[in-house]
Amino acid sequence: xxxxxxxxxxxxxxxxxxxxxxxxxxxxxxxxxxxxxxxxxxxxxxxxxxxxxxxxxxxxxxxxxxxxxxxxxxxxxxxxxxxxxxxxxxxxxxxxxxxxxxxxxxxxxxxxxxxxxxxxxxxxxxxxxxxxxxxxxxxxxxxxxxxxxxxxxxxxxxxxxxxxxxxxxxxxxxxxxxxxxxxxxxxxxxxxxxxxxxxxxxxxxxxxxxxxxxxxxxxxxxxxxxxxxxxxxxxxxxxxxxxxxxxxxxxxxxxxxxxxxxxxxxxxxxxxxxxxxxxxxxxxxxxxxxxxxxxxxxxxxxxxxxxxxxxxxxxxxxxxxxxxxxxxxxxxxxxxxxxxxxxxxxxxxxxxxxxxxxxxxxxxxxxxxxxxxxxxxxxxxxxxxxxxxxxxxxxxxxxxxxxxxxxxxxxxxxxxxxxxxxxxxxxxxxx
Numbered sequence: 001x002x003x004x005x006x007x008x009x010x011x012x013x014x015x016x017x018x019x020x021x022x023x024x025x026x027x028x029x030x031x032x033x034x035x036x037x038x039x040x041x042x043x044x045x046x047x048x049x050x051x052x053x054x055x056x057x058x059x060x061x062x063x064x065x066x067x068x069x070x071x072x073x074x075x076x077x078x079x080x081x082x083x084x085x086x087x088x089x090x091x092x093x094x095x096x097x098x099x100x101x102x103x104x105x106x107x108x109x110x111x112x113x114x115x116x117x118x119x120x121x122x123x124x125x126x127x128x129x130x131x132x133x134x135x136x137x138x139x140x141x142x143x144x145x146x147x148x149x150x151x152x153x154x155x156x157x158x159x160x161x162x163x164x165x166x167x168x169x170x171x172x173x174x175x176x177x178x179x180x181x182x183x184x185x186x187x188x189x190x191x192x193x194x195x196x197x198x199x200x201x202x203x204x205x206x207x208x209x210x211x212x213x214x215x216x217x218x219x220x221x222x223x224x225x226x227x228x229x230x231x232x233x234x235x236x237x238x239x240x241x242x243x244x245x246x247x248x249x250x251x252x253x254x255x256x257x258x259x260x261x262x263x264x265x266x267x268x269x270x271x272x273x274x275x276x277x278x279x280x281x282x283x284x285x286x287x288x289x290x291x292x293x294x295x296x297x298x299x300x301x302x303x304x305x306x307x308x309x310x311x312x313x314x315x316x317x318x319x320x321x322x323x324x325x326x327x328x329x330x331x332x333x334x335x336x337x338x339x340x341x342x343x344x345x346x347x348x349x350x351x352x353x354x355x356x357x358x359x360x361x362x363x364x365x366x367x368x369x370x371x372x373x374x375x376x377x378x379x380x381x382x383x384x385x386x387x388x389x390x391x392x393x394x395x396x397x398x399x400x401x402x403x404x405x406x407x408x409x410x411x412x413x414x415x416x417x418x419x420x421x422x423x424x425x426x427x428x429x430x431x
Contacts, residue, residue, distance in 0.1 A: 032242060035235050042228050042235070049221045049228075056218045063211045070204045077197045084190035091183040098176035105169040112165065226402060226415050233375050233399030237316045316376030323350045323396055323404045329411045343393050346406035347378065350396065351431070359389040365429025373428040375399035379416060382426040391426055 323346075332340025336349055344358045356364070362380050373379070374397070381393040395405025401417045408414075416425065 032239060035239055039232060039235055042232050046225055046228050049225050053218060053221050053225075056214050056221070060211065060214045060218065063207060063214060067204065067207045067211060070200055070207060074197060074200050074204065077193050077200070081190055081193050081197065084186050084193065087186045088183060088190070091179055091186065094179045095176055095183070098172050098179060102169055102172045102176065105165050105172065109165045109169065116159070222415075226413065229400035229402045229415075230398055230413050233402060234317075234320060236399065237320065237375050241317045316374070319350060319376050319396060320398060320404065323411075326350075326411045327404075327413075329406070331406050331409055331411070335406075341406040341411060343395065343406045346411060347394050347396060357389070358394040359387075359391040361394050361431075362391040362427070362429055365431055368428045368430050370428060373397055378429045378431065379403050380426045380429060381421060381424040383424050393424070397428065 326338055326341065326346070326349075329338055329346075330340050331342065333342050334345070335341045336345030336355055341349065344356055344361055347361060348355055358380065361378060365378055368377065377397045379395050379397045380391045381395075382390055384393040393405070393407065395403035395407070395414070395416075397403050397416075398413065401415055402413055403416050404411070404413050414421070416422070
């Protein structure tokens with residue numbers, strides 16, 4: 001109900017600024033007091049929002065630092081896990097190589113054993129393996145010793161060869177066992193890091209979700225402040241128009257009082273002149289009558305020249321009132337009607353001027369500094385798209401860093417203090 005009253009009151013004030021309907025001083029004073037109270041409430045709300053924004057930004061900074069720390073830890077874990085995985089791959093390769101070498105030695109041992117068996121079998125089948133046969137076949141003791149030694153050397157050579165290969169095989173098996181043991185240690189270390197990583201990942205997700213929530217709250221508060229900025233600008237414009245209207249009315253009343261006083265004095269003089277003329281000649285009467293006509297004409301001219309000219313039809317309050325009628329109208333490139341606007345088409349339509357481009361509007365304006373900018377001025381941007389001109393976008397400045405424009409997908413209010421519009425800002429201009 002309160003918001004409806006404020007909207008009705010603002011509409012009354014905006015209308016009063018441009019329609020010469022007499023309104024009592026008491027009603028204007030009450031309305032102004034209400035608007036000033038509303039301005040104070042807006043300022044208080046913005047102060048509260050700014051405190052919340054400061055707190056949210058502090059939380060956001062802390063949360064971002066916490067997330068950065070978690071990401072750094074996870075990155076370190078990931079690096080170590082990758083290192084462990086590489087170590088495990090290398091150890092698995094070493095184990096495979098050791099197993100292949102062990103298998104090769106085992107194949108060699110099996111082959112040597114088979115050769116030894118075949119040789120002993122051949123000696124046995126040839127009857128040369130019996131110690132008795134060696135003894136009986138010897139020609140003498142020297143021959144006996146030679147044959148016995150030969151048999152022993154053959155047997156020892158083969159068994160020594162087999163024993164050496166078996167020793168190599170045992171060494172390889174020992175190396176493999178050590179590699180397997182090392183691999184188990186690496187796998188345990190990797191599993192420990194996997195567990196730490198799995199523990200940190202939910203914390204990171206929770207922190208990121210909280211950061212997103214804080215960021216959304218920050219965006220909402222900034223949007224609310226932007227809306228309040230618009231209301232403050234509109235209220236200030238209404239108060240300014242009201243003040244101007246009161247000054248014009250006061251000037252008109254002062255001029256009217258002066259004119260009335262002058263007329264009264266003239267009438268008195270004319271009455272005295274009339275009485276005197278009844279006693280004077282006809283020529284004196286003519287002179288008095290001529291003087292009367294001259295005084296009357298002068299009074300009339302003075303009164304007309306003091307009549308106030310009234311407010312401009314392009315003043316901010318009327319402009320913003322017309323512009324807001326089209327909030328939400330879709331953006332259409334080249335559009336200049338309520339069915340669709342582009343940026344320059346919207347400005348030209350609201351101002352009631354001929355179709356022009358953003359560059360054309362800038363060329364028609366007097367450039368002004370940021371400090372000189374007032375609600376109702378135009379704000380220009382460059383490089384928003386490739387149009388072949390310097391100025392590529394235009395909006396109507398609403399004060400407090402806000403503009404109303406056809407941009408994005410529709411006619412809307414936007415802050416000119418965003419990073420995007422600050423990057424592309426070109427100039428303010430006044431028609």
